[in-house]
Amino acid sequence: MAAIRSTANLTETALRKAIHRKGFRYRKNVSGVPGRPDLVFPREKVAVFVDGDYWHGRLLRERGLEALESTLRTPTRGYWLAKFQRNVARDDYVTGILKRQGWIVLRFWESDIKRDVLPAARRVAQAVRRRRRKLS
Numbered sequence: 632m633a634a635i636r637s638t639a640n641l642t643e644t645a646l647r648k649a650i651h652r653k654g655f656r657y658r659k660n661v662s663g664v665p666g667r668p669d670l671v672f673p674r675e676k677v678a679v680f681v682d683g684d685y686w687h688g689r690l691l692r693e694r695g696l697e698a699l700e701s702t703l704r705t706p707t708r709g710y711w712l713a714k715f716q717r718n719v720a721r722d723d724y725v726t727g728i729l730k731r732q733g734w735i736v737l738r739f740w741e742s743d744i745k746r747d748v749l750p751a752a753r754r755v756a757q758a759v760r761r762r763r764r765k766l767s
Contacts, residue, residue, distance in 0.1 A: 640681075640741075642681055642741045642744045642745055643669050643670075643681045645744060645745075645748045646669075646670070646679075646681060646739070646744055646748055646751055646752060646755075647659070647670065649748045649749060649751070649752035650670070650752050650755055650756065652752075653752060653756050655672070655755070655756060655759055657670045657671060657672050657679075658670070658671045658672075658673060659671075661673070664678060664729070664734075665725050665728045665729055665732075666678070666680070666722075666725030666726075666728070666729065668680050668729075668736075669681045670755070672759050672762070674766070675735075675758075675759050675762035675763055675766065676732075676733055676734045676735065676762065677734065677735045677737065677755070677758050677759050677762060678729055678734050678735070678736050678737070679737045679738075679739070679755055680722075680736070680737070680738045680739070681739055681741060681744060682722065682738055682739065682740055682741065683741045684740055684741050684742050686715075686718060687718055687719065687722055687740075688715045688716070688718055688719040688722075689740055689742075690702065722738070726738070735758045735761075735762065737751075737754060737755060737758060739751045739754075
């Protein structure tokens with residue numbers, strides 16, 4: 632557990648570099664924004680999260696509780712199922728808060744970014760450009 636980084640992991644860094652190469656500047660892990668997004672475009676109100684597949688419950692979201700249960704082979708299975716469900720609920724809650732405050736919220740799965748970072752970088756760039764057009 633100690634080896635798991637909550638910020639500046641390789642996937643997040645790859646996305647940041649791709650966005651930077653496109654000419655966009657951002658803030659990292661802004662504590663005043665609910666959920667502390669990985670990347671924040673404060674003026675445009677765009678929040679970007681890079682969610683790890685395991686900890687943020689991709690399997691739970693895509694295949695359901697039964698699929699997740701079948702992968703957990705531990706005596707503390709109940710604890711971990713509840714933990715993943717809380718993580719998913721928290722992510723949904725934070726997304727809702729941000730949207731109600733007028734933010735565009737983009738969430739990307741870690742494995743999708745590892746496979747190809749460019750589609751995620753393009754989506755971020757499009758969202759920021761769209762907001763900039765509205766602001767001007």
